[in-house]
Amino acid sequence: MFVGRTDELDTLKDALARAAAGEPQALLLGGEAGVGKTRLVEEFAAAACRRGAVVAVGGCVEIGADGLPFAPFSTALRALREALPEEFAAAGAGQEEELARLLPELGEATSSRHDEQGMARLFELTVRLLERVAAAHTVVLVLEDLHWADASTRHLLAYLFRTLRTGRLLVLASYRADDIHRRHPMRPLLAELDRLRTVRRLELARFTREEVARQIAGILATEPDPAQVDDIFERSDGNAFFVEELAVAACQGCCPGLPDSLRDLLLVRVEALPESAQRVARIVAEGGSTVEYRLIAAVAQLTEDDLIEALRAAVGANILTATTGGDGYRFRHSLVREAVADDLLPGERSRLNRRYAEAVETDPTLVPADARVMRLASYWYHAHDAARALPAVLDASVVARRRHAYTEQLRLLERAMELWDSAPDEVRAALRPVDYTDVYPPCGCDPATTPLRYLDLMAEAAVAGRFCGERERALKITKKALRLLQDEPDPLRAAWFWVQRSRLVQALARGDGWQELANAQDLVRGLPPSEVHADVLANVAGWSMLHRPGPEAFAAAERAVEYARMVGAREIELNARITLGCLMVDAGDVESGLAETARVMETALQEGVAHVAGRAHVNLPSELESVGRSREAVPILREGIAFARKYGLLDSEAWIWGNLSDSLYALGQWDEAAEAASGALGSAASAKPRGSGALRLAHIALARGDAAEAGRQLAISHAHYGTHDPMPQQLLPIARIAIGVAAEEGRILDARVELDRALAVGFPPGTQRYGWPLLLAAATTEADARALPVAADGRADVLDRLAQAARKLTTGAPVWDAYERWTRAELHRAHGTDTAAVWSDVVTDFECLDRPYDLARVRRRLAQALLEEAAGDDERDRATELLRLAGAVADHLGAHPLAEAVALLAQRARLTLTLPHARLRSRGGTPVPRQALDPAESLGLTNRERDVLRLVSTGRTNRQIAEELFISPKTASVHVSNILSKLGVAGRGEAAAVAHRLGLFPAEPLTAEARG
Known part of the structure; x- marks a missing residue:
């Protein structure tokens, strides 16, 4: 009978209902060994089937890294294919060769290039396959015993939980919580999944005394004695499996003298079996989680009748159970298997493994074809026969590589390196690099006839480690290889290893990788x-x-x-x-x-070189954007996203999203640009693409006037980029945003510090796309702060250095010619020498470009210049039209600072725009309705507070303000505090910057009409 677990079962049924409604569900089920996880899963699976769901179950192989990579997914997908053959075939159409890495019966896995994106490509195809199959059917995917999962399975599960978007799919994964020690590889995965809001985690508790009593009653088919319940509850501590073992032991009369140790408790019923059954149990324990009947027969070497009787005794005692397919046996509970395996003598264990290996080599049909190589590698290794184990382990590493199971490949290659010196010379001499390696560095020899070298294994292992993210292990391997190459000079091999070290050093944030590349270049120079x-x-x-x-x-x-x-x-x-x-x-x-x-991209697509095509989809539109051809870049970027997603090129997809955000921003599609930037954050596998996404979000937030959000995203970007590998394409945009945030918050001196850092880095050739926006931001900040006393000191030096930098920075495209003219116009404004003619040229440049926000900004500047020159009616009409156009763009984009500037300029000049009044922002950038034409009144400032703010803007202290306004210093302090609160700023400098930006205290009236 099913006991307890009402709440957990209700949770699972609720998740099933949500999945059936089209909301994918992900659940983790944890609990100690024997607590009842499998029983709960079985009960839920039965309920799901009654509701019409398709349940596909897969379990992890207990022998860990020696097991078949992706074993639970392979088993579950096989079950799914059997249940829904037509839907499965349609969902995987066109990708059978790639999916064959998980499900070999789909065909022969392609021998495509093995790269860092190979595993991600397989993961993406798997997730899309599940989503398509679950489009019309509710599918329950159960993955059991994750504590035994190989690394590839863990990575695929994490990817599935992170990226599952659509479909009527429920994924339920179980694990043994008491096995997850501090260094267990599942621990970081659980921590990562806990951070996902889409994943629910259930922990099964032990049974209460009442539940134990009900369980015992179900086992014994009678009401148990209360004293017996108390005894079993105390000794089992509520663990369901222990309760069953103790109840059965008590029923069979073996309770007296039963040892308290767990191992003996688990072995007591095994030792009660006939000797032949005990022997078979020991054989099955060493064979793996599940062992085929014919393989057991080959290893046991009993007559068929004796074997059947031994198996019947073990099954009858609930020690072994037949597999679902009926072709093999497994232990009813893994704890018993562990106890039996641990009880084997060392010599007995190696002998059993040898017999398993010999049986499989004699008759390969004894085990499934897709598991044969891995099983042989494990058996021979544990048989301690280096001569047979080395080639078997190497064969297994090749299978792992073909399946993109690079973590398992690395483990197997490390095992091969461990066996290398123990294997006989003739065995090593028969091995060939062409058979076992994919990345061995050329050494001028024919790999088909040259013996495999230890360095070849190290090369393969280093790349496998880089591909699977085990970069520390890979780095140690390259370090050891380079030490060996000091004794055996081989420039090409050494150069190859230095290139690998460069990549690893950058990935591990240990440096920029240049010194390693320089070493490699020195080694090949002249060759x-x-x-x-x-x-x-x-x-x-x-x-x-x-x-x-x-x-x-x-x-x-x-x-x-x-x-x-x-x-x-x-x-x-x-x-x-x-x-x-x-x-x-x-x-x-x-x-x-x-x-x-463009030619390379077309060629790579034709030749099927996915990673090169992915890089071209990143770089080609990036270069188009760099010369201002944003509209041409967008369709290539959208094609690139589909391509990268199809082939699982996660980082390429993230970079493409970031570039798409840039182009959409330039074209004035800011909402879409923000979505694209979020796509970069969400799809990246590495830190730097995520940094690019955060930086784009900071850019948009700043343009919309939310300095706090811009600063937050800037900090996130900093964290992702790190400091170990500085690049102009990252440093210069970061500096530009930092200058903008500092200026928005009134921190003019901080903005200058950011400028100093950027100028110290300089603008290498080809970085004008990043350099001009930075110089423009700095020049605009200085021009805006011209009336602030705090900015007066050092202003001339800053403007001089900006002018020098502008003279040195190249252009080379109409967009950067326009930016050069705009930057120089802002420098004129900072000096107070800008004119309508200067700004008219800038507007003319931008009217030829497809950048509506930039055009709106310079139109506003031209309107301001026209009005400041005491213009006539024609100029005022032109200024009105310029402001109307700029205001329309600002309102459409949500560019609140620009909208406010347009509205305030129109107010001061007594111009009527055929636009609704722009709205000012209160604290945090939230728009608030304009209550009056006076911006000070819109901010809620009283007349006295306005007087105080005017003096704050000129740099007066509280005492000086009090003296000028004939109030006490304490009263002045209260007014200042109220002003800071109403403006939503933190300090006097920010208040002065806001007042200046809003034009609350213009130095001179704009026109004679305005003066009136």
Whole structure:
């Protein structure tokens, strides 16, 4: 009978109802061993089936890293395919070869390039498969015993829980909580999943005394004696499995003298079996979580009748149970299996593993084909036979790599390195790198005839570690390999390992990776062209493009393309050509560079080189945006998102989302730009793409006047980017936003500090797309702060340095020509020498560009200049039209600072705009209705508070204010506090900045009419 668990079962049924309504559900079920997780899952699965759901169950293999990667997913998908064959086939159509890595019966897995995105690509396809199958059917996916999960299974589960968006799908994963010790690999996964609001976690508690009594009654089919219940409850502590074992033991009369130790408690019923049944139990315990009947027979070497009788005795005693398919046996509870396995003698264990391995080699059909290689590797390894184990483990590592199970591949390769010295020379001599490695560095020899070397294993392991995120382990392997290469000089191999170290150092935030690349470059300098040489040059060019663009980067990219073509390294060539194309655009050869990058993208798509095509979808539209061709970039970016999602290129997708945000922002589609920036944050697998998403959100928040949110997103971006690998494309935009936030909050001196840092970094060739907006932000800040006393000291020096930087910064495209003219106009304004003619030229430039927000800003400046020059009616009419157009854009975008500036300028000049009045912002940037034409009144300032604010804006202290207004210093302090509260600012400097920005105290009247 099913006892207790009412609340948990109700929770699961509620999740099922939500899933059936189209809201995917994810649940984690935890509890100590024997507490009743499996029983609860079985009860829920039965209820789900009664409601018409399809239940697919998969369990993790207990032998961990030696087991088949993705075992629970493979089993569950197989069950799902059997239950819904047509729907499954339609959902996986066109991706069968890739999905065969999880479900081999779909076909032969493709031998595509193995890269860092391979696992992510497989994960994305799996999630989409489940979503499609669950589109028309409610599907319950049960994954049991996660505490035994291989790393690939854990990664796939985390990806599934993070990215599941649609479908009538419920995912229920169970794990043994008492096995999750501090260093257990499940622990960080559970912590990560706990942070997801979409994941619910259930913890099964032990039974109460009343529930124990009901359980015993169900087992014994009679009401138990209360004293017996008390005894069993005390000894079991409410653990359902222990309750059952103790109740049965008591019923069979073996309770007296029963040991208290857990192991003996679990073994007591096994030891009560006939000797033949005990022997079979020991064999099954060492064979794995589930062992096939024919394999048991081959290892036990009993007559068929004796074997059947032994199995019947073990099944009858509830020690073993037949598998669902009826072709094998497993222990009824894993705790008993662990106890039996632990009771084996060392020699007995290795002998059993040898017999298992010999049986499978003699008759490979004894185990499923997709598990055979892994099982053999495990059996031979635990048999302590290095001669047989080394090739078996290497074969298993190849299978793991083909399935993109890189963590398991790494574990197996480390095991192979452990076995290397113990294996006989003739065994090692028979191994070939072409059979067991995918990334071995060329050494001028034929890999089909050259023996496999220890360094080849290290190379494969280093890349596997990088692909699966085990970068610390990979770094240690490269360090050891480079030490070995000091004794065995091999420049190409050493250069290859230095490139790997560069990537790992950057990924681990240990540095920018340049010194490692420089070492690699020194090693290949002067050597004939080779694949390693071309790869080194391509990496140097790519690094330089991001960190130190210029002639050296261009030369390295050209040589990388040349060498790659000479040696037929197609992927290296395509990657280097992308770098070359980008450098051409940045150097001013715009059309040729864009054409080259577009050709590479088309070629990569035709040749099926997904990672190169993904990079092209990032870089080509980025270069289009860099020269102001945002509208051309958007369709390429949208195609790129679909492509990256199809192939599971998570980081590429995130970078594409970030670039799409930039282009949409430029085109005036800010809501869509914010969604795209959020897409970068949500889809990235690495930190830096997430940093780019946060930086774009900060940019939008700042333009909309929410300085607090901009500052928060800027801090998030800083955290993701880190400080170990500074790049101009990150440092300069961060500085620009930091200047804007500081200016919005009235921290002019802080804005200058940010400018100083940026100018110290400088503007390398090709960084004008980041340099001009930064210089413009700084020049605008200085011009806006011209009337603030706090900004007077040092202003001349700042403006001089800005002018010098502007003279040195290149343009090369109409958009940057326009930015140059705009920046110089702001510098004129900072000096008080700007004129309508100066701003008219800027407006003319931007009227030719597709950047509505920028055009609105400069139109407002031109209107201001026209009005300040005591213009006539024609100029006033033109200013009115300019402000009307600028205000319409500001209102549409939600650009509150610009809308306020337009409205206030119109008020001061007594202009009537055919627009609803813009709304001022209160504390935190929230718009509030305008109550009057006077902005001070709109902010709720009294006449006296306005007088006080005017003096605060000129830098007066409370005592000076009191003396000038004939009030006490205490009264002045109260007025200042009230003003800060009404303006929603933290200090006097911010209050002065707000007053200046809103034009509350113009230095001079705008016009004769305004003076009246």
